[in-house]
Amino acid sequence: MIWKGNGATDVETAILAYLAAHPDAADNAVGVQQWWLPRRLVDASLHDVETALAAMTEQGRLTEIRLPDGSVIFASGHAKERNDG
Secondary structure, eight states: OOOOSSSHHHHHHHHHHHHHHOTTOEEOHHHIIIIISOGGGTTOOHHHHHHHHHHHHHTTSEEEEEOTTSOEEEEETTHHHHHHO
16 A cells, blocks of 8 residues: 555545445545544544545545535445436
């Protein structure tokens, strides 16, 4: 694993592991930070989480869903396919 210097790589790996166990999960960045990350990443900053979420969304591994109130949640990259289907 390549260390990016900000913890984003470890966070990305943890997010993918969480989604493998909970494929229908969706949450905002704070929820991902609080609930999706394992204890070993308890010190991951919100910046690290947001960086990982942005990179994973750009790569197509996550889907960004904008809610009617303007807030954003993130889900598996396959969530869009489920919603469009």
